[in-house]
Amino acid sequence: MRATPARARRWLTAAGAVLTLTAVAACGGGNGGSSASGSADKADLTWQFWIGGTADQAAWQKVADQAHTDHSGITVKLQGTDWNNYWSKIGTLLASGKAPCIIGMQSLRLASYANAMLPLDDLMKKYGLKTEDFDKPIMDGLKSDGKQVAIPYDSGPMVIFYNKDLFKAAGVPDPKPGWTMDEFEAAAKKLTTGGRTGLVTSPGDLGVTSWVRTLTGAEPLADGKLNLTDQKFVDGFTTYANFVRTDKIAPQVPSGNGDFETTQFTSGKSAMQLNGPWSLIDTLGKVKFNLGIAPIPAGPDGSKTFTAGSGFGISRSCKTPDAAFQAIMSMTSEGPLTTLASAGRAYPARTAAHPAWFTAAKIPEAKEVIEYASQNSVPLVTSKNWVQVNDLLTRFGTQALNGEIPPDQALKTIQDQAGAGS
Structure with missing residues (x-):
């Protein structure tokens, strides 16, 4: 079986963008969709994510709105494209140095884009994000060279x-x-x-x-x-x-x-x-x-x-990383992840939101099986x-x-x- 020309072109576009990410990583640049440079409490942020349609857009915008609820000076606008086109688009944006501040990232693809994303460890310490509140396998799965590159919203063992x-x-x-x-x-x-x-x-x-x-x-x-x-x-x-x-x-x-x-x-x-x-x-x-x-x-x-799982990270070109990180903390807090779990959109990475997913699943053995599988799981590097x-x-x-x-x-x-x- 041969790859179709369209598929090959998509991969080549993404691959070409990824090759330039290392060089761009050191350069910064771009406004990251933010109008308040350097501010921790006031910023208009843009979030790039994969979106499956109108209903999906509305559901994820509610997740973004949690940032404004928690921080009145911060707004997050969602920009989306379908899954198949997302990766070539985000590769191009990151390589250009003009990517939005907040980036959706899947653990299996993290290695390709990590150089153009901001390590979050210092921000996690500064704002008190507790890694133990999240499933360990996916926290590890969203690391690159030992540094946390994204905060997970969903997770799951096969x-x-x-x-x-x-x-x-x-x-x-x-x-x-x-x-x-x-x-x-x-x-x-x-x-x-x-x-x-x-x-x-x-x-x-x-x-x-x-x-x-x-x-x-x-x-x-x-x-x-x-x-x-x-x-x-x-x-x-x-x-x-x-x-x-x-x-x-x-x-x-x-x-x-x-x-x-x-x-x-x-x-x-x-x-x-x-x-x-x-x-x-x-x-x-x-x-x-x-x-x-x-x-x-x-x-x-x-x-x-x-x-495997997915989460949200910050592009190196973002001028307001503190505001972006506070937004991500809100977007991955218990409330939004519980809502996503109840709607069946994600098995939440935050352990406090697990009960909502088990209730929605309505399968008696789900809790025992998922917890057992998680204990016998490692992230796919x-x-x-x-x-x-x-x-x-x-x-x-x-x-x-x-x-x-x-x-x-x-x-x-x-x-x-x-x-x-x-």
Whole structure:
């Protein structure tokens, strides 16, 4: 499968912007959307974020408005674009030295943009932000070179979503924390019947790396460099690919269909899917069966998974970083995150807002499972060219899962094409 020209152009635009970020980082410049240079208590700030539509815009603007509620002299105006275009746009803005003050940032992409963003540790001490009030894995996931670059609003370890009705009909017990890979494979084989499969999967970065980590303990980076041809990673990826290509417990993966995995699960055609808690409440609204969640099954060293999430940081070009940080503290405070959790828009990174999400989820085992998975989770640390890595993983990983090329060949191709830039 070849990348479409449009997709390639988007990645090249983002990559080209990222290459200049290091140089811009030292330069500052730009007004950051602020009209009161140097003021800690008065500023008109702009916040750049990914937005899914009119309703999304309104919901997130309410988060921004919390800053004005807490600080009458501070206003935050939200500017948004869709997810697919956000990363090339924010790369260009950061590289230009004219980025807005407040920047939405995802943990998996942080490495590509961190040089153009302001370390927040001094501001955290100055204004008393307590790191212990947030989930540790995502606080660590939003660090670069040991420095905090963004404050998280959401988080979540990868977990298994499963169809309780199909499990019951097949006589398969509901999975519990501590269930093993052998138990998972036995369940998946029994559930693969009547045109349905036990599992649906695809070669996305979080899915692949989480399965590999629990299967063999391997991680995609070693000493900051891409490490996909390490034998433990190859072994884990081969077992994962075999779910589709030889074991037939998961369907083949169509190319160019980003919604396939979710559609396959929510329609009842597959009994299990690896997903993040940020998708749970949305999934509940789509399914017509009883939905359950379980930790990723345990490999030789136990259940191991990765955490990802997003948050808000400050561009180096911002002239009012104190005001921007106070705004971010308001935007990630208990009130807004509780509202987001209740509406199903995020599994909150702040622990005090967790109960609202568990109430909205309406799944009895959710608290036990998420807390167990979090305890067995670490942030997925990525390379500066992770956008390219994920693109290649999607392309060649699909071929490996579908049996078109050997899994080790797929990983070697990705390593050869992206490894030098990691």
